[in-house]
Amino acid sequence: MADKHTRYGWWLEEAGLPDPRPPLEGDVDADIVVLGGGYTGMWTAWFINELEPEARVALLEAERCGTGPSGRNGGFVDSMWISLSTLHKRFGADDALAIGRASEAAVDGIGDWCRDLGVDAGYRRGGYLQVSTAPAHDHTPHAAVRAAADLGVPETCIAQTRSEVRGRCQSPLFRHGAYYPAAATVQPARLAHGLRHRLIDRGVLMFEDSRARRLRSRPGEVQIETADGRVRAAAAVLAAGGRLAAHPLLRRRLTVASSHMVITEPVPDVLEEIGWSGGECITDSRAMVQYFRTTPDGRIAFGWGGGRLVPGARLNGRAEVDRGVAAEVERRLVRVFPSLRGRRIEHAWGGPIDVSPTHLPVIGSHPDGRAHYAFGYTGNGVGPSRLVGRTLASMALDRRDEHTRLALVEPPPIRVPPEPFRYAGGTIVRAALLRRERLEEEGRRPDPLTRFVAGVPERIGIHIGR
Ligand SMILES: Cc1cc2nc3c(=O)[nH]c(=O)nc-3n(C[C@H](O)[C@H](O)[C@H](O)COP(=O)(O)OP(=O)(O)OC[C@H]3O[C@@H](n4cnc5c(N)ncnc54)[C@H](O)[C@@H]3O)c2cc1C
Secondary structure, eight states: OOOSBOSSOHHHHHHOOOOOOOOOOEEEEOSEEEEOOSHHHHHHHHHHHHHOTTSOEEEEOSSSTTOSGGGTSOOEEEOSGGGHHHHHHHHOHHHHHHHHHHHHHHHHHHHHHHHHHTOOOOOBOOOEEEEOOSGGGTHHHHHHHHHHHHTTOGGGSEEEOHHHHHHHOOOTTOOOEEEESSEEEOOHHHHHHHHHHHHHHTTOEEEOSOOOOEEEEETTEEEEEOSSEEEEESEEEEOOGGGGGGSTTTTTTOEEEEEEEEEESOOHHHHHHHTOOSOOEEEOSOSSOEEEEEOTTSOEEEEESOOOOOOGGGTTSOOOOOHHHHHHHHHHHHHHOGGGTTOOEEEEEEEEEEEOTTSSOEEEEOTTSSEEEEEOBTTOOTTHHHHHHHHHHHHHTTOOSTTTTSTTBSOOOOOOOOTTHHHHHHHHHHHHHHHHHHHHHTTOOOOHHHHHHHTHHHHTTOOOOO
């Protein structure tokens, strides 16, 4: 039997890998150079072209555009209403609402874009359901519903009783929940390929197998060098995902964790039995979140964000599939949906997650004002990357508008501990969180030491959970 653990995952296999664009060779002049061909870099290039069709945009991608997390995620297109309470605490009501609304527009914008440009990414707006799977987690969906009501947007997050949850999808573990209508699912690799093709059609200079090695800022220009070439431009956008944690300016601003997924064979009989026909994407309410969705051909894709941290020294390699974690994901899937016992898992894969201390994306500029960056989606980048890309496009073109005024731009920085303490400490906290969540789901009270260690990040201002 073929190895089900593939490097890129099922979505990229299903969509197929396009032929690579040639690497950068020699000197190229552009108005703006974008580093990184994931959703953030590609949406940025797209919006620069929309705003200034004459601007010359060069995009450098180390491998193939969309083969990083952007082509292998869960395909949940969520708004940032799911982070409303965190947004409120951090930025106040008005800014939180502005971000929520802009992110909802991004969810709809992705669907409209796919329709208008003929991109078949399987966009389905079925909403997002957050469920509690243990009494200790019951407060999470309640708090989300209350936060939306308190800020005058109750329609964005609607309480679901246990029977309403079960009307959408049945699992012996599900208790009550919260439903966010502004969410969709996509086939993530098809969305990435769609962006890539439309950018090529629009004349973006796309160079693949072109890893940026050095960024230099000179009076009046930035230069990005690869092994065989150099792009000179007036501005740069750094959209390299978790690899930005290797950048000296951003080293203390993010950590890199990992998330793993499995996908079943088509199981239409199981979907019918559990009554999951509405296309909702679903998560539980843990800090180490479990997330699941269906596909148009009747599969269940199931992921877990509890993978290991990626040590600083390994940031230049990808977080590939961790077989032990993938096997754990399979066990968790069957615990949530026991009818899947004995059904075939066709693929398992993993990828890095760029985690910011607040779990909110951060958009900023290098002090010289020529290089702009974004990082920190913390597992919720599919929808927000369109909004972030739109914002970065304005920043790179030196425009000021409602996007550059969003509070996600240049927020007061929160620093993470330096290496090696970050990796060592993060690993200990991860173990405590896993233990706490296991005990909570078994209906047991975690011991004081576990509670203490699992609570350390919150106590030092680092937010854990979605
Ligand atoms: C398993 C998994 C499941 C996930 N599920 C979801 C989900 O369901 N919903 C959701 O919203 N989010 C999810 N995420 C997160 C989501 O995939 C990311 O937030 C999003 O793709 C980030 O896009 P990006 O463009 O910022 O980064 P990336 O997709 O990481 O793209 C960055 C690109 O930069 C390139 N690059 C890096 N360094 C260089 C360099 N030096 N030179 C040139 N290029 C470089 C990389 O090769 C890569 O292609 C998931 C992630 C994983 C791993």
